[in-house]
Amino acid sequence: MRHVGPLVLAAAVAIASIGCATEPRELPQIRDAYDRLAANAQVRQQAGVELHDAELAVDRAFEVWQKDGNYDESVHLAYLATRRIEIAQLATERRELEDEIEQMPRQRVAQLAQRDHLAASMRGGTRLELSAGDAPDLDEFFAKLEEEPDERGVVTLGDVLFGFDSDALKGDAEKSLGRLSTFLAANQGRSVLVEGHTDDTGILEYNFDLSRRRADHVRDELVKDGVDPERVLTVGYGPVYPVAPNTTATGRAQNRRVEIVVLGRGEALDPAAP
């Protein structure tokens, strides 16, 4: 018995140190929050990995309390678990938004027919890239469009044709737009969709605004040349539809552009469409 005494005492102390202290109040809170999160089918479907991370974090916080009786560490781990739960919620919302955005052009194809992001979705057709320095064959481009009245054509105005952070067009581009206006005057059945694009650097809202202003500026030029404004639709896509990776300076320059989609005959824009 003399030898058992200290052991019993030690055991009692060990039990007291774990059993008597109250559980951190954060623990039931994180369990509740996690259970609510895990009950959400959207979360399970969209953010399975993040949900699992949150579960592990919750379990850790409990384990450290229940096995080691480490109160402070358990409270700390409960904080991490709370944040992991937030991350899983945000990740769910992010993936839903990503899906929604990806569906948008397709929905719009269905709803608005030619109001899609046409330049990107276009297969085939005639393309013309305009950037500073080169003398592209405008004659050949418009001749081909004349030959194929039902085909679409895309004229890409490169970034260098606009001033830095500006919607103003440089001289060469205005000349090319003059040619387009002449073509549109001679081909009354065709309308154009002007899409502005930017790279993904800088402020998102600003990029949307800049892409819209550039597209609007192109429309204004065409209208100045006598094109009926009803035949020109503009849209600013900001950085959403890149044509090159935004990881290199060259790629970013390619992404900063305006694409003018010359619609096929009979694809006239219908401003009354929903």
Place this chain on the structure above:
Amino acid sequence: MEGGAQVSRFGPILGLAIACALASACAGTSPQPSLEAAEGAVQAAENAQARRYASSDLSRALDNLSAARTEAADKANWIEARRHAEKAEVDAEVAIEKSRVQQLRITATELQRGASEGAR
């Protein structure tokens, strides 16, 4: 020597105390890896434009990171340093995720606006 007897009697206790100290020191080994991870996450949050789109979460991350640095400078607080660093890291991850969500919300709104303007 009474003093010597004292020492030897408390020797095991002293040993236990040292063992405990070592164990807790091991539990809170150098916070350096946690600090580095936190710094990386905060940098990634800055790159994700969290300053603009998730400023409160980024501030939390920065506060926790500076608390971690302060405590790491005083080695007695290694455990707290590690905890603050771990908090800073997860705060930064929240900030990154929130920034992405905010930017996607703006994008969705802008694209819808584009569509409705097209319909005008």
